Amino acid sequence: MKRTMLMLTLLVLAGALVFAGGRSEAAPDRKIAAMATDVGGLGDQSFNDGAYQGLLLGAPYGFEARVVESNQQTDYIPNLSGLAEDGAEIVFAVGFLMEDAVKEAARMHPDTLFGGIDIGGDDDLPNFQGILYREEQSGYLAGVLAGLMTKEHASAIPRLRPEHNVVGAVLGMLVPPVERFEVGFIQGVKSVNPDATVLSVTAGSFVDQAAGREAALAMIEQGADIVFQAAGLTGLGAIQAADEEGVLAIGVDIDQNHVAPDAVLTSAIKKIPESVEVVLRSVAEGTFQGGTVSYGLAEDATGLAPFHGFDSMIPQEVKDALEAARQGILDGSIEIATSRSQIRHLID
Amino acid sequence: MFTLEFLTNLLAATVRLSTPITLAAIGATICERSGIVNIAMEGIMVVGAFFAAIVAYTTGNPWLGLLAGVLFGGVYSLLHAFATVTLHLDHVVSGAVMNVLAFGITRFLMVLIVGHPGTTPSIPRGLGRYRLSIPLLSDLPLIGRALFGQTPIVYMGFFLVAFLTWFLFKTKTGLHIRAAGEHPLALETIGVSVYKMRYLGVFISGLASGLAGAYLSIEANVSFTEGMSAGRGFIALAAMISGGWHPVGAFLASLFFGFADALQMRFQVLRVVNLPGELFIIFPYLVTVIAVAGLVRRSRPPRAVGKDFMIERSED
Secondary structure (H helix, E strand, O other): OHHHHHHHHHHHHHHHHHHHOOOOOOOOOOEEEEEEOOOOOOOOOOHHHHHHHHHHOOHHHOEEEEEEOOOOHHHHHHHHHHHHHOOOOEEEEEOHHHHHHHHHHHHHOOOOEEEEEOOOOOOOOOOEEEEEEOHHHHHHHHHHHHHHHHOOOHHHOOOOOOOOOEEEEEEOOOOHHHHHHHHHHHHHHHHHOOOOEEEEEEOOOOOOHHHHHHHHHHHHHOOEEEEEEEOOOHHHHHHHHHHHOOOEEEEEEOOOHHHOOOOEEEEEEEOHHHHHHHHHHHHHOOOOOOEEEEEOHHHOOEEEOOOHHHOOOOOHHHHHHHHHHHHHHHHOOOOOOOOHHHHHHHHO | OOOHHHHHHHHHHHHHHHHHHHHHHHHHHHHHHOOOOOOOHHHHHHHHHHHHHHHHHHHOOHHHHHHHHHHHHHHHHHHHHHHHHHOOOOHHHHHHHHHHHHHHHHHHHHHHHHOOOOEOOOOOOOHHHOOEEOOOHHHOOOOHHHHHEEOHHHHHHHHHHHHHHHHHHHOHHHHHHHHHHHOHHHHHHOOOOHHHHHHHHHHHHHHHHHHHHHHHHHHOOOOOEOOOOOOHHHHHHHHHHHOOOOHHHHHHHHHHHHHHHHHHHHHHHHOOOOOOHHHHHOHHHHHHHHHHHHHOOOOOOOOOOOOOOOOOOOOO
16 A cells, blocks of 8 residues: 555656656647757756747747757757757757767758757758857956956945955856856956956856855955856855855856846846847748857847946946957957966966 | 965855755764665755745745755655655665655756746845854854854754764663664564654654755855755765764764865965866865775774664554
């Protein structure tokens, strides 16, 4: 009897788990735009969520969104292939960890279109479009802001500590997009404040809020008064630490002011949904092309979020410097390195 | 670099980082002393963290969240007790299922209650805001902030280490729990139910792991994130073993792991050695492996841990 009860309970729970992953079913006359998440899954407030929002933006072009979540890396190819075999018009792979899997799937299904967020394209794959972002540009602008505010204009915001010239960056894992954010940030700080110290901690996870908090606290102890986070959900802990300790934070990917309105100065933006929408529009209009597209300031895909409550406190001089940096990036007079090995002279 | 200020901060961070590990490890110690192997702390922590955050968010009261985290941790652990004691399933298999199930349940409930997976909205006020600095003592150099300038659940951790040590070694129930793990037949012979003692042992570890989860979601942070336990339940398992199945030993081992973690972050911040961050991250885990390998020989598990105990009964 008890065994039967246990079996029933387990069955119900197992059923619940199966259906938890389900999403809307497409009507037969609709085109399907699909995506397979990486292991982070939906709810990461980063590229997986961004890509899903992008799929939803495809509705005006007649697309129905469908998502399959990957529990482990070995799910990537089956998930991507499964979506292609289900008749999806285009299948997105999300996150650079899926690079090999999506290219393999694209070779296996030459009649289906594929897209890849944070993945570079290949010349011999006409049905695959890789989408990369210029994270270093957002990081650079965040760095210019942090570099100017931490010392020179520290009196403008009560939360800043004029006695120190230190800012910090909390990183999730050192994957290429995160590295571009960090490297851009360091260059931005140093471009306006060469004497500043830029601290950096890699937390080793994108979901460990407690580690993000401790990493930020370790920096704040050393005098950091602006903490930039490029750490996904781990970074929420970093923002929380900055708020608790009465200093400032800079968010990432989306406008994160809502996380802690008193602490989040701005956010280094990466507009994934809009770029997915651009791809879907090109599919609907029949202008889809393989290869790599790169989204940056020129496409309004990178940059800084609004300052919200801090807008009136940030001196015009700083805003002018940010605008100058923006123009410099746009006209090519400011070149930003994208990997740590290129900026050894700034780090060591 | 190693100023007094630095060391004071380092010790405070050590205690903060070790608290969830301590709680899970001392609970697991009680559980294994009763004869049930428990590798499910990771999953129980996730369940505790989730319910603590959800209740704190919906009621706006973090203390109710704390209570919910502890209770749901306890209730969830009863599934392990039911599977291992009543149904006589293998303890490790049940524990593994508990861990996987916890991630599935919380994801399902996230979608159901919050409307999306990932992370819950921020709770209005976390327990981290209730910092209790004991006057004078918290100003002591080095240990002041670490021991007397902390937040509620950290103090509860200190208290529970002392309380559970007393409970396990100085009370009759504690003796019965230990007997259930050493020689269950002898215990049954004197008329004490081994099943009950083992249920109690598992339940206590569930409450403690639930509290560890609540610490992560509503004291160290202000929201629940799926998978936020990030391996701490397994580190707690190592702490329990290196601590020789004794609450104080488990506490000291947890402090050691917390110290390793606090230290590696400061090594990254100060760039003591110029190495990639990833190499520092493995430091606490490396220390864990060495500690377990080095200390495990000297510690002896309860004699009947992991062994099934079945009472012969007439058909009812």
